[in-house]
Amino acid sequence: MKVIQLLPALNSGGVERGTLDLARALVSAGHESIVVSSGGRLVAQLEREGSRHIALPVHKKSLTSLRQVRPLRRLIQELQPDILHVRSRVPAWLTYLAWKKLSHKSRPRLVSTAHGLYSINRYSAIMAKAEQVIAISDCVKNYLLDNYRDYLHAEPETIYRGVDTSEFSPDIPSPAGWLDTTLEAFPALRSKRWLLLPGRLTRWKGQEDFIQLVAELAKSRSDIHGVVLGGAEKNKEHFAEELQVLAHRLGVAHRVSFVGHRSDIREWYRHAALVYNLSKKPEPFGRTVIEAAAMGTPIIGYDIGGPAESLRGCFPAGLVENGNLKALLETSHRLLESDEKPVLAPAFTFAEQAGRTIALYEKMLAENRAGNGACN
Template identity: 25%
Template sequence: MKNILYLHAGSEMYGSDKILLELVTGLNKKSFHPIVVLPSTGVLETKMLEANIEVHVVDYPILRRKYMNFKGILKYCYFYRQSIKKILNTFKGRKIDLIHINTLAVLEGIALKRKLRVPLIWHVHEIILRPRIVFFVTSFLAGMFSEKIVAVSKPVKQHLINSKLISAKKIVIIHNGIDNNIYSDQAKFNYIFDELEIPENSVRVGMIGRINAWKGQKDFLNAMFPLLKKNKNLYAFLLGGTFDGEKWRREELEVQIKSSGVKSQIRLLDFRKDTASFYNFFDIFVLPSTNPDPLPTVVLEAMASGKSIVGYRHGGITEMVGEKENGLLAEPGNVPDLSKKINTLIGNKQLRIRYGDNSKIKEEKYFSLETFLLNFSKLYQNLTSS
């Protein structure tokens, strides 16, 4: 049995968190023993412990904007050295066969690789556009210290190659997979009508995602406002929390909604555990990420739930959504075009149903959990047997 050490950036339940959970719980435990190190306690830690996964919480620095200054760099370096000692002490005397870093925001795997003298996989879920220096530094480090880089989509792979710091031969694409037993069109959702006071004969358009600078919540609202004003039976929903210290982003959305004139038709909700029910509650799922989204897990979940998809035509969603097959894609940043695409589906129930059926078929064919786990198992075997 091979001991795989996983390093991750948090303990929430958003895209990369869910994918890590699927991976460590789905591996063949006769072949691999996952050991997960998280920087904080939270929902992800709880879920892993419930699944009998070995989890350790060690406070270590994550590459964030707060460190992007002189004092921040000094603080990061000191914190980094201290956390490496803590992690090494946690596994003192134990054999580690492979390190798996689950995001470019975690650099601790570099020092651990050198100390433990084991192979390193860097699992890249990001397309970093700004700051450019962060893109080049993380690309250099991933290219220099990893044996293999796993990109979650073709756009992610190409973006890394564009840095000219990573060989294409080092990068392998493994599409994320999700558990269709959780995200399916069978999840019950009738209780949501009463909870949120929504008419059952309404048309419901929603998006799910952490509120940040580029997920597109503002674009979503601006696209929906004119449609809501024309259709009193139409409702818009946004689900998602914020990073610590960024509650002001939510407050901005609240101000935007309050001044829209259609506040009664909009529901802004915090992160919830019953997202599977909400996917089924929605008639249309929208994710207008203003930056290229590598391979948005929420879109996979919506597809598994049999929903038609609307988004911007860039990033990983272009691999997931075939235009006029299972959704419609707008010109990136073009809010009127986004609004037009959403309106096309609002006005055509049969088209929504057909696209939704196609979404489910496509997700099962190309983004299955079984294929995801098989590809990682093969990669682990290749790196630990040499």
């Protein structure tokens, strides 16, 4: 197969990571992988791993982007791909407008991945207009069915995002000296059991609940230390200051370390006693849940959205009613005294994600050959 993925840019983020992962899997399986974007720092890695990148300005939320429809249509006619796979709204609009005027008999199959719980409007509806929509969780699938059913040509197919077990595995040795270097940088962690909350610093990610939890646990445990891993969003640095003020007010400033954004998150999972996902509103998926599960570290999370699906699949013992701080405290005490470990379910591995995505492509192409592929 020849597959073209389209997204705004290749800099950083879950969509970009998913694009590179699938591109690598396509190449490994002997398919031809092409990515269209406005460019970015990940282009070099994409090309190094065997895919071709084509730069087009398909990222701007502006009517001027409509000028890219004809060049994109010419590119599709020139490349003759089997699959067009869109991953974001602006590229999805441009691709759809370019694609729908191509001959029904020869045009590629059109797939979208819904990575989020998009705002409910006609602009976002484009993600539901592909011939087949992939939802990254049942939470996203149900959201699409509830809000975009009239646009869907087929029921969305849930294909969970998967963790790469060649990157996240307790069998991979720690980098030499990692623990010593980390303890030198954060000496308060020495001889403690780490409670880890990864995620960017924003109000609905649960950092306030986490600090309150540490304060409650500290009343009866001298061996625990909270770790808030993640940086503040641009123009929201004041929230990081608010969290530190909260820790001081609750008397646990010496029990909570703010370690910022990290590129070595695997090692923090490895050395943590517990990992938390405390998002207060539904998230489309829970990557930190499956990464921690892959490392064999118990996870506690609120029973809401995509992260709850990951927990039910890998570690249901860690599910807590959304916002229930008493249950959060009780579950933390219980798991700190338990030997229970998560087991990464196959559905949450990247091998499964890639295999099911490629199988979906092949099914759609088989429908074409049978004369059943149709979407206007």
